[in-house]
Amino acid sequence: MSRVWPTQGIPHQLGCTKGLAVSSELNCGAPKRYTPHKLQKVSGHAQAFDIQRHLSDPRGNRFRRCGIDSSERIFGHRRGCPEKQRLTSLAASTQFGKQTPDDVESAKLGAILGVNDEKYDEEYDEEDVNTDGDYSEADSENVEEEDMYPEFHIPGRVSIDAGAGGLPRATLTHVSGSVAEVYLFGANVTSFRTPNGAEVLYVRPDAAFDGVKPISGGIPICFPQFGPGGDSPGALPAVPAMQQHGFARNLAWEVVASGSDLGYGGHDVGLALRLCDNDYTRAMWDFPFELIYEVNLGEDELRCSLTVSNPGEVAFPFTAALHTYVSVFDVEDKKVNLVGLQDTRCYDKAMHPTKLRVRDQTEELVTFDGGLYDSVFVDTAPTVGLNVGTGASVLVSNTSGFTDTVVWNPGKEAMPGWYRDFVCVESGRVARPVKLPSDAIWESEMVITVLSEEAVLINEEQEIAELMEGLNEGERV
């Protein structure tokens, strides 16, 4: 179905001609380490948020651009990345399931994927969850309505206010009606709703919004370590001890840019956040670093890119992941399954209580039986697809940097109240740490694309399989 934008000039009419709103002060911890050199509005996603290209180091030198090729060589001085753009464009071409506001009666998808569905509400009431763990309207009544970080507001597109627990929360609104919410604490995207209101992500009812514990749900960022490491049961090889999933998910990030009028369609809305080392991080991982996390919202697509910079004098090793919680109908229903992992090898943490086992995934579909499922699939195809049990599918594409896919469901014993409601499909660089040289940058990107029930029905499984095959033929960057 072709999409006709209601008003072509909407961003302009809403006063969004500036494209990117840029922080005048970049306070990352006490000393100001970088200043923005030139952030300008450009068309095309790859440039639009390529913030590190415009950041200079204290000596006035631009960061060297750098990537890691398939043979693990790190290359530098690469301006732009045609391969990344090609893959990005391929991922964008998967949007054959576009919905229009007229498709609202396809609320079946919304009703089942949405966190507001009846099933969820009933369980939620029964659990009588403490408001600390609730991110619903009840909490937002208790927090200030006042706008936060006004310099990053773009009317109708980007706002930042107090969310659950009073924590700053950015809301991105696409002209199509899709919405994403991002908590600055942990740079966690807690909500991604398609134009018909369907919630793609999942936040656990036991999630804390206290600014101390990581938010359990949405898309927590794991850095500088996926873990577990050291002597912990099931530790991955060569990973030192550190708190599970590192510290990036339990620190407040700062906003460095917001933008609208971006992307291939010219309507994407984006936000860029930043985290640098401080005394807390140095105490457990003694390296200087800068992370830039860019969230870019399209109509039925969410792009998340994590850039790691090493401004220090020595190389550092790290692992990283975007720990995406995807909402599903009922994990034990066989209609909930993952495709795209056949013939890959994984570290299976569920096979033995203390030892890591290696397993080959021979079956086409990954399904769930109510027990713990916890596997790190290594060197996966760039795109995997999660059929969420309603007819709709969520594609998770590793378009840059990430090489592995982690699949996790805690099972009924660990989380009886809500294990049925989600599957984590995590884009990661987990099995083999990156060793990032001094002054180098590592870039990664995950793209989540929603295929509506209609698209799946119309195109049938065969076409989706062909689509994924096409996507997976692309060489990883």
Ligand SMILES: O=P(O)(O)OC[C@H]1O[C@@H](O)[C@H](O)[C@@H](O)[C@@H]1O
């Ligand atoms: O509860 P957390 O710390 O968010 O971690 C949840 C799970 O995250 C997954 O990524 C891991 O593979 C699991 O082993 C882990 O239990």
